[in-house]
Amino acid sequence: MDAFALLSRGGTQFDKRRFNKEVNLFSGHKKHAETVASTSHTTDEFPEELDFFKYAESGVLGTKGEGAANGKSRAADSERTVGVERQSQGSGWEGSAKRGTKRKRSLEPERTITSARRVRCTGESVPTPIHSFVSLQDRYGLAPELRKNIAEKGYLTPTDVQTQCIPVLLEKRDLAAIAPTGSGKTLAYLLPVFCLLGAPGRSGASEKQAGARALIVSPTRELAMQIHNEALKLAKGRKWKVVVLNKATGNALRDKAARKKVDLLITTPLSLVSALDEGILNLDNIRHLILDEADRLLEEGFLKQIEAILAACSYPEIQKAVFSATLPAAVEAIANTFLRRPIRVIVGVKDSATDTIHQELLFCGSEIGKLQALRNLVVEGIQPPVLIFVQSIERAQELFHELLYDGLNVDVVHSERTKAQREDAVRRFRKGEVWVLIATELMARGMDFKGVNLVVNYDFPQTVQSYIHRIGRTGRAGRQGKAVTYFTKEDAPYVKSVANVLKASGQDVPQYMLDLPKPSKLKKRELKRHPIERKDIARAAGAGVGRNLANKKRDMICASKRRKTEPAGDKGGKGDSVVRRQVVLTEDE
Numbered sequence: 001m002d003a004f005a006l007l008s009r010g011g012t013q014f015d016k017r018r019f020n021k022e023v024n025l026f027s028g029h030k031k032h033a034e035t036v037a038s039t040s041h042t043t044d045e046f047p048e049e050l051d052f053f054k055y056a057e058s059g060v061l062g063t064k065g066e067g068a069a070n071g072k073s074r075a076a077d078s079e080r081t082v083g084v085e086r087q088s089q090g091s092g093w094e095g096s097a098k099r100g101t102k103r104k105r106s107l108e109p110e111r112t113i114t115s116a117r118r119v120r121c122t123g124e125s126v127p128t129p130i131h132s133f134v135s136l137q138d139r140y141g142l143a144p145e146l147r148k149n150i151a152e153k154g155y156l157t158p159t160d161v162q163t164q165c166i167p168v169l170l171e172k173r174d175l176a177a178i179a180p181t182g183s184g185k186t187l188a189y190l191l192p193v194f195c196l197l198g199a200p201g202r203s204g205a206s207e208k209q210a211g212a213r214a215l216i217v218s219p220t221r222e223l224a225m226q227i228h229n230e231a232l233k234l235a236k237g238r239k240w241k242v243v244v245l246n247k248a249t250g251n252a253l254r255d256k257a258a259r260k261k262v263d264l265l266i267t268t269p270l271s272l273v274s275a276l277d278e279g280i281l282n283l284d285n286i287r288h289l290i291l292d293e294a295d296r297l298l299e300e301g302f303l304k305q306i307e308a309i310l311a312a313c314s315y316p317e318i319q320k321a322v323f324s325a326t327l328p329a330a331v332e333a334i335a336n337t338f339l340r341r342p343i344r345v346i347v348g349v350k351d352s353a354t355d356t357i358h359q360e361l362l363f364c365g366s367e368i369g370k371l372q373a374l375r376n377l378v379v380e381g382i383q384p385p386v387l388i389f390v391q392s393i394e395r396a397q398e399l400f401h402e403l404l405y406d407g408l409n410v411d412v413v414h415s416e417r418t419k420a421q422r423e424d425a426v427r428r429f430r431k432g433e434v435w436v437l438i439a440t441e442l443m444a445r446g447m448d449f450k451g452v453n454l455v456v457n458y459d460f461p462q463t464v465q466s467y468i469h470r471i472g473r474t475g476r477a478g479r480q481g482k483a484v485t486y487f488t489k490e491d492a493p494y495v496k497s498v499a500n501v502l503k504a505s506g507q508d509v510p511q512y513m514l515d516l517p518k519p520s521k522l523k524k525r526e527l528k529r530h531p532i533e534r535k536d537i538a539r540a541a542g543a544g545v546g547r548n549l550a551n552k553k554r555d556m557i558c559a560s561k562r563r564k565t566e567p568a569g570d571k572g573g574k575g576d577s578v579v580r581r582q583v584v585l586t587e588d589e
């Protein structure tokens with residue numbers, strides 16, 4: 001079977017004449033061709049055909065084995081954190097330490113590794129982890145309502161990141177937390193924030209002491225709203241006023257009395273800086289500041305706004321924490337300029353993908369190949385909900401129209417849609433009314449769609465961090481998920497970085513992908529700033545021949561499945577394929 005037949009499996013065939021050059025490069029080298037087409041065909045040999053990628057003479061090709069960069073980064077990571085290893089002492093300690101009593105803490109370990117739970121922790125006087133929510137009541141006087149609300153959410157035990165971050169924050173320490181996508185970081189900061197807020201409202205408090213005391217900053221409006229929803233559920237039964245800053249609430253907060261009532265403010269950087277500039281808000285009383293998706297917030301584009309926010313937070317004892325699934329060293333260095341004596345918590349391998357996601361890298365040759373591959377996936381039968389990432393608004397719209405034409409139940413989210421449209425698409429996707437959601441980078445971070453079965457990186461991500469966050473929309477909270485990433489010859493220079501992520505998560509990766517040269521820093525920076533120029537999806541779709549054939553084939557398969565599964569005489573419109581099946585996600589709205 002050649003690579004193009006593989007790309008066409010189960011669906012329409014590649015137009016080989018149109019794709020002649022690439023086909024010739026692969027023909028006659030079947031074994032290698034299969035390797036190029038799918039990661040499920042692994043080999044240690046470097047395919048000669050990759051001269052196609054112009055790498056044959058790079059000199060890196062001889063590097064066999066583990067992938068040097070990968071091994072190196074792991075070594076560097078462990079060097080920073082290896083110290084006194086000890087098992088968690090949680091259970092023996094928790095029962096005896098009551099609130100207000102002086103805590104017993106080992107003077108020895110400046111650095112600890114709670115190895116049983118893959119949590120590594122560095123910093124001075126690291127608080128002992130917790131291993132149950134009940135213990136928080138004894139140790140820190142967790143309010144009964146909070147405990148009840150946690151139980152109502154069905155959370156039985158804290159996740160790895162929560163075991164360590166909750167006590168660190170409750171002891172008012174600054175924190176840098178790096179834990180995989182879907183590992184429960186939101187609760188890891190929300191719970192301590194509510195514990196530390198004190199009485200709701202503070203109506204009797206002086207002007208200086210009233211008003212928002214905690215601030216959570218997130219890079220997107222969607223994520224801010226999601227955090228807001230989680231906060232409301234957690235705060236149920238208490239009168240804390242949790243406000244997500246937007247135009248409407250911003251206007252309401254012009255009123256001093258309204259401002260005084262706010263306990264917790266959740267916002268994007270832009271909304272907050274606008275409110276600060278207009279003099280609607282001041283942040284003098286903020287005692288707890290959380291930067292969620294911190295690496296995004298601390299990079300170009302947001303950094304200036306974050307600096308303004310940090311400058312406006314003038315409370316002397318302010319506690320600051322940064323959270324993300326990825327925190328590159330350079331960004332962590334920026335965070336360390338404003339964190340005081342921080343504790344650093346890392347769950348699993350730093351900057352790696354969640355191990356509950358089955359990842360696949362698929363060579364598609366060109367833009368036509370990508371569209372064909374996606375159509376084949378649909379024809380084979382996808383299990384909704386599915387999230388598809390593209391690199392630009394235009395491409396999101398184009399792909400949306402293509403899939404709409406294919407009769408898929410699809411919607412699209414990008415920043416040029418109105419707030420109402422964006423919210424509606426997300427809501428319907430959560431409810432299962434939309435099966436396939438096409439999105440730009442806007443949805444890549446933080447969004448918690450519990451039931452997503454498949455993430456398709458239709459356009460190759462511009463950074464490794466983006467890859468990790470995008471695929472992290474599936475395989476959340478211990479569930480299994482699948483992610484497939486398409487690449488073309490234009491993406492080839494960047495494939496190695498992502499291949500290393502797959503390798504680090506224990507996935508099969510063809511050796512040739514690991515042997516590809518590392519992209520230079522300059523190239524990576526360029527890609528981060530400007531996505532690869534690609535042929536329009538609409539043009540790749542050509543005259544629609546591919547889609548007509550795909551539609552025909554899909555209908556034939558559906559009809560055949562229906563004949564097999566339907567009882568005799570029942571020709572009603574039952575769910576006739578996995579694609580057409582209506583799903584309702586378990587997610588609360």
Ligand SMILES: Nc1ncnc2c1ncn2[C@@H]1O[C@H](COP(=O)(O)OP(=O)(O)OP(=O)(O)O)[C@@H](O)[C@H]1O
Pocket residue numbers: 154155156157158159162179180181182183184185186187324325445446447448450472476477
């Ligand atoms: N202790 C717990 N037990 C069970 N499920 C939990 C627990 N804590 C959080 N969850 C669930 O885990 C899911 C992922 O949580 P969350 O959105 O906080 O992940 P995250 O680490 O912030 O991910 P990302 O890096 O993608 O933002 C949520 O659906 C949440 O309800």
